[in-house]
Amino acid sequence: MNMTDNKRPQVVPRLLLTITKEEDQRKLEELFDSINVPVCFQFRGKGTAPSEMMDIFGMRGTTRLLSGAVLPKSQVKTVFEMLYKQLHFRHKGGGIAITIPLNALQNHILQVLDEEERAWTEIEAAKKEMPKGEEEQMGEKTEYTVIWVSVDGGYSDDVVDAARNAGAKGGTVMKGRRRNSRSVSRHFGIKVQEEQDFVMIVVPKERKTEIMTAIASVCGLGTEAHGVVLALPVEDVMGLTN
DSSP, X not given: OOSSOTTSOOOOEEEEEEEEXXXXXXXXXXXXXXXXXXEEEEEEEEEOSOHHHHHHHTXXXXXXXXXXXXXXXXXXXXXXXXXXXXXXXXSTTSOEEEEEEOSOOOHHHHHHHHHHHHHHHHHHHXXXXXXXXXXXXXXXXXXXXXXXXXXXXXXXXXXXXXXXXXXXXXXXXXXXXXXXXXXXXXHHTOOSEEEEEEEEEEEEGGGHHHHHHHHHHHHSTTSTTOOEEEEXXXXXXXXXXX
């Protein structure tokens, strides 16, 4: 893998993250296949918003499908249109979609994205014009941030409670494992490998510091939760309201 080759394609990659109902999996996969998305990841998690927020978001039930896809920035607008039309995003709170800038990617993936971007004009030409006003509802440039938290298994409720108390509306919880370096394990007195709860919360940018501080104070590395809290920028969003 050569990450510094001057001949590397100049495509600008983005990570598209969607949180949808579990039953949307097939439609979402078909959509990604139709536009030849080269890399897609899918996880199952649990929604944490209170029941009244689930009503607003239109996402009743417990299981959430978190999907991540890498695509060129130039395709984001059209992909948002397809999500809006073909899934439940056109309905109030029918799902959440965000894009995150990527500043590095394997050269082979970049080459594939570059080829897809060259062929994208055909898809663009075949698009149907959306009714006036719908495009504004579909997606917008925003000032949102993704807060990502990793804590020991069983502490996700504490993360969500701390975030809500600081103004967050809810998040998505997933199960996994974290591997720590030996120096970190010695310093904090924790195991090298630990079963983890991962919590993803999308919040307005201006609330980021307040919410992260609240989470860290309750579930940081120095607590029994041994939590790690980080933030990622959001470029585009669909399905969220302040």
